[in-house]
Amino acid sequence: MLKELLSGVVAVEKDKEKIKNKLMNDLANLLGNKLLEVLEKHGEFEIVLEDAVIEVDELRILIQPSLLRRMVEVPAVEEAVGMAVTELIETKFAEPEMKWDGKIVEVNMGATPSEGGTRDRSFTIGGETMPPIYRLLGVEEAMPHRPVIAMDVFDMRIPLPKSIKLHFDEVMDDPAEWAKRCVNKYHAEMINLHLISTDPYIKDTPANEAIKVVEDVMQAVKVPITVGGSGNPEKDQELFIKISDIVDGEKVLLNSLNLDMKLEDIAEYIRNKDCIVIAFTPMDLDKARELNRKLFDYLPRERIIMDTNTAGIGYGLDYGFSVMERARLAALMGDKELQQPIAAGVTNAWAAREAWLKMDVFWGPREIRGPLWETSTALINLLAGADYFMMMHPFSIETLNKIIDYLMRFSPPDPGAIMDWVGSELG
Amino acid sequence: MPWKAISPIEVYKILPRTNCKECGEENCMAFAVKLVNMETKIEKCTPIIKEDKYKKALEKLTELLSPQVREIEIRSPKKTIKIGGEYVMHRHELTYINPAPIAIDIDDNMSKDEIVKRIDFVEHFEYEYIGRKLNLDLLAIRSVSNDPNKFKEVVKFVSENTSLPLILCTFNPKVMEAGLSVLPDSRPLLYAATKDNWREMGELALKNDLPIVVYSPGDIDTLMTLANTLSKAGISDIALDPGTFVGPNGLRYTLSTFTMLRWKACNEDDKLAGYPLIGTPITAWKMIEGEKDQKMWWETLMAVMLLTRYSNLLIMHSLEGWSYLPVVMWRFNLYTDPRRPVAVDPGVRTIGDPKEDSPVMVTGNYALTYSLVGMDIQSGKVDCYLVITDTEGIAVECAVPGRKFLPEGIAEVLKTSKLDEKVKHRYLIIPGKAARLSGDIEDVTGWKVIVGPQDSKDIPKFVSEKWDPKKLSEIYGN
Numbered sequence: 045m046l047k048e049l050l051s052g053v054v055a056v057e058k059d060k061e062k063i064k065n066k067l068m069n070d071l072a073n074l075l076g077n078k079l080l081e082v083l084e085k086h087g088e089f090e091i092v093l094e095d096a097v098i099e100v101d102e103l104r105i106l107i108q109p110s111l112l113r114r115m116v117e118v119p120a121v122e123e124a125v126g127m128a129v130t131e132l133i134e135t136k137f138a139e140p141e142m143k144w145d146g147k148i149v150e151v152n153m154g155a156t157p158s159e160g161g162t163r164d165r166s167f168t169i170g171g172e173t174m175p176p177i178y179r180l181l182g183v184e185e186a187m188p189h190r191p192v193i194a195m196d197v198f199d200m201r202i203p204l205p206k207s208i209k210l211h212f213d214e215v216m217d218d219p220a221e222w223a224k225r226c227v228n229k230y231h232a233e234m235i236n237l238h239l240i241s242t243d244p245y246i247k248d249t250p251a252n253e254a255i256k257v258v259e260d261v262m263q264a265v266k267v268p269i270t271v272g273g274s275g276n277p278e279k280d281q282e283l284f285i286k287i288s289d290i291v292d293g294e295k296v297l298l299n300s301l302n303l304d305m306k307l308e309d310i311a312e313y314i315r316n317k318d319c320i321v322i323a324f325t326p327m328d329l330d331k332a333r334e335l336n337r338k339l340f341d342y343l344p345r346e347r348i349i350m351d352t353n354t355a356g357i358g359y360g361l362d363y364g365f366s367v368m369e370r371a372r373l374a375a376l377m378g379d380k381e382l383q384q385p386i387a388a389g390v391t392n393a394w395a396a397r398e399a400w401l402k403m404d405v406f407w408g409p410r411e412i413r414g415p416l417w418e419t420s421t422a423l424i425n426l427l428a429g430a431d432y433f434m435m436m437h438p439f440s441i442e443t444l445n446k447i448i449d450y451l452m453r454f455s456p457p458d459p460g461a462i463m464d465w466v467g468s469e470l471g
Numbered sequence: 472m473p474w475k476a477i478s479p480i481e482v483y484k485i486l487p488r489t490n491c492k493e494c495g496e497e498n499c500m501a502f503a504v505k506l507v508n509m510e511t512k513i514e515k516c517t518p519i520i521k522e523d524k525y526k527k528a529l530e531k532l533t534e535l536l537s538p539q540v541r542e543i544e545i546r547s548p549k550k551t552i553k554i555g556g557e558y559v560m561h562r563h564e565l566t567y568i569n570p571a572p573i574a575i576d577i578d579d580n581m582s583k584d585e586i587v588k589r590i591d592f593v594e595h596f597e598y599e600y601i602g603r604k605l606n607l608d609l610l611a612i613r614s615v616s617n618d619p620n621k622f623k624e625v626v627k628f629v630s631e632n633t634s635l636p637l638i639l640c641t642f643n644p645k646v647m648e649a650g651l652s653v654l655p656d657s658r659p660l661l662y663a664a665t666k667d668n669w670r671e672m673g674e675l676a677l678k679n680d681l682p683i684v685v686y687s688p689g690d691i692d693t694l695m696t697l698a699n700t701l702s703k704a705g706i707s708d709i710a711l712d713p714g715t716f717v718g719p720n721g722l723r724y725t726l727s728t729f730t731m732l733r734w735k736a737c738n739e740d741d742k743l744a745g746y747p748l749i750g751t752p753i754t755a756w757k758m759i760e761g762e763k764d765q766k767m768w769w770e771t772l773m774a775v776m777l778l779t780r781y782s783n784l785l786i787m788h789s790l791e792g793w794s795y796l797p798v799v800m801w802r803f804n805l806y807t808d809p810r811r812p813v814a815v816d817p818g819v820r821t822i823g824d825p826k827e828d829s830p831v832m833v834t835g836n837y838a839l840t841y842s843l844v845g846m847d848i849q850s851g852k853v854d855c856y857l858v859i860t861d862t863e864g865i866a867v868e869c870a871v872p873g874r875k876f877l878p879e880g881i882a883e884v885l886k887t888s889k890l891d892e893k894v895k896h897r898y899l900i901i902p903g904k905a906a907r908l909s910g911d912i913e914d915v916t917g918w919k920v921i922v923g924p925q926d927s928k929d930i931p932k933f934v935s936e937k938w939d940p941k942k943l944s945e946i947y948g949n
Contacts, residue, residue, distance in 0.1 A: 326874070358800040466662065
């Protein structure tokens with residue numbers, strides 16, 4: 045009989061509707077309202093089965109359909125049949141016990157007059173003792189200092205995606221004005237100046253001339269500055285030495301030192317200056333360690349930030365993300381060679397065609413895709429542990445700043461705000 | 472404990488060791504190696520699955536190889552989607568397994584036209600990326616009317632018009648039951664059991680053997696309570712939604728909760744945390760004020776963050792292609808096996824019908840670089856030889872500063888391919904991004920270098936304007 049019931053359940057599953065319509069008729073005809081009352085009161089399978097034992101032939105035919113229906117229609121009966129558990133089993137979520145032995149080095153960027161420089165603000169990054177967002181409550185250990193965003197400025201007019209160019213077109217021939225626009229209009233926290241015209245294959249601007257641009261920019265804006273070269277190792281070395289002379293006291297960032305340079309020259313030269321170096325390696329942890337090791341011979345750790353290299357979504361971010369995440373986890377587990385704060389060149393996101401190419405109308409305007417690409421790429425880097433961001437589009441920077449705000453302080457969620465999203469008209 | 476590589480020997484010892492080759496491998500040891508690398512499934516071993524005497528062995532092996540996050544199937548009659556099934560917290564520890572599917576919602580107050588439009592959007596969404604097609608995955612039907620009959624009608628209509636798997640979303644068990652009644656041959660995901668409806672919803676899941684989400688926004692203790700209760704009641708396929716909060720109040724809570732749940736699953740072997748996590752960026756449409764674009768912008772960013780931080784399924788609302796483009800591309804990247812670079816083999820590719828005076832161009836062997844450059848050359852109908860140099864699967868802009876775009880590598884390909892016998896000239900067009908290596912490349916290869924455009928989309932224009940071997944030899948000699 046039980047077997048029949050179960051096969052009956054399947055039948056009901058398939059044909060619930062039909063049976064439902066027949067419900068009242070069936071009951072009235074077969075059992076009568078009284079029996080229904082009894083069933084509703086007790087709702088127990090066993091009781092009915094016991095009855096069935098007594099009058100097996102009749103009841104087998106009579107009761108079965110109604111029983112099935114009760115299983116479908118009345119929750120009280122269902123519980124007795126199916127769910128073995130009738131009350132909630134109170135369970136607490138225990139926040140994980142985590143042990144992290146390492147701490148990221150704290151690096152100060154920029155110097156105010158009281159710190160011996162001329163900047164109107166300075167920043168500290170690093171200091172983490174666990175990966176970002178690793179605490180439900182309390183933010184201090186997971187994000188002790190606010191990540192900082194620097195805006196890119198170039199020392200010559202370069203081809204830029206339209207959606208960026210429209211913000212800077214009139215100032216692109218004057219780096220000082222460009223920097224001013226970043227600070228005054230777009231509230232840049234720092235300026236990331238690139239002296240790319242010094243590239244021997246571009247304009248080969250002499251180092252002596254290029255450093256005047258650095259002076260101009262430092263005059264024009266009072267935020268801390270990062271100065272980058274062209275990526276040509278010999279030329280950058282010459283350039284950085286000259287820059288370190290004129291910006292001493294300002295805690296300027298040099299972008300970047302790498303394994304192709306004669307570190308025994310450049311790192312030795314700036315040993316007694318106060319500039320910070322960004323140590324660049326191409327998505328390779330062993331090289332990142334090697335470069336840091338070499339730099340430790342010349343510079344205190346408080347003057348080294350590392351750039352493990354990043355790329356835009358779809359263009360190698362999987363490598364960049366994993367290398368950064370591995371670096372940060374290793375550092376927090378105690379690897380002293382990787383405990384430097386991390387810089388992320390999120391501007392690389394613009395190398396993705398999806399960020400700037402005019403595509404089929406289905407994919408929407410590039411004016412949205414571009415900043416969306418840069419912001420998304422930045423967020424992924426933020427979650428991997430980046431402390432210092434180099435970026436371009438004002439809207440991407442504004443959004444990232446908002447999200448950093450949201451992550452830096454714990455504000456309890458309001459369940460009511462989303463509880464009923466399932467039943468809401470969303471437009 | 473964190474996931475640790477299982478020894479193939481350990482697995483081999485449990486396998487039947489018959490070397491029957493039915494799994495397609497040469498022997499049981501080779502199969503064991505693939506098993507521990509998550510490159511094949513136990514189901515491929517016919518003896519262990521079919522023969523009773525291996526029952527114990529199968530149980531043992533299943534336990535040994537079981538993921539830290541439970542794998543759950545959502546099915547339509549024609550399509551199956553798996554969520555969860557993950558072994559590690561960070562992809563570099565092994566690889567992620569099941570790319571988080573993306574669902575787009577339909578609500579039961581929508582007109583049929585609107586519903587058809589949304590089905591079409593999901594079914595026709597396709598973006599080609601390094602030779603793969605990136606798609607959206609399933610539909611989430613929400614009951615806004617709270618009317619069982621209306622919901623049932625819409626579920627029926629949708630199921631008749633698509634073969635995609637479904638998520639049924641309502642907190643009303645009666646409505647859920649009505650929706651289920653028209654999906655006899657499917658395995659939809661039930662969204663969701665809450666502290667108020669868990670008995671009835673749990674019963675539906677149990678009776679019909681369906682996967683069910685437990686939902687407790689902002690209250691993780693209740694989330695665990697619900698998961699524990701339903702699992703004790705005999706439901707095995709459970710997923711967790713701790714609430715997706717967008718904006719100042721709760722973004723932090725959401726990201727921490729997802730992260731901590733996954734931590735406990737992967738590092739503390741916590742079974743209750745070891746269920747797939749459900750992210751609902753769709754809540755941006757409730758939490759973000761302002762224009763539609765603003766809501767979509769935040770919805771996408773939320774999806775990107777949740778994807779990065781352990782969400783195993785995403786439910787979204789936007790109907791704009793741009794909302795999903797970074798999400799599907801990032802998903803592809805994130806779930807790419809980090810043990811294998813996405814690279815193509817170095818060598819020379821013939822594009823079109825090159826002659827002895829056709830251009831020779833150089834690029835790196837990152838799969839994406841190769842596919843973009845190839846596409847651009849083809850669409851510009853340029854006949855040429857394309858030299859792929861080994862950049863270790865890194866894009867040109869990173870390979871150049873990273874010393875992976877090496878003149879020696881180019882010389883090697885030129886030599887082994889005997890390209891000097893196929894073309895009369897000795898000119899190489901190199902990527903604009905590799906301009907600074909011109910001198911080195913000339914020295915090492917002995918070919919003259921012409922610096923090409925910054926982006927390969929400009930190759931056709933560049934070739935038509937600049938490529939003229941005769942004129943070039945007048946300028947450079949040769």
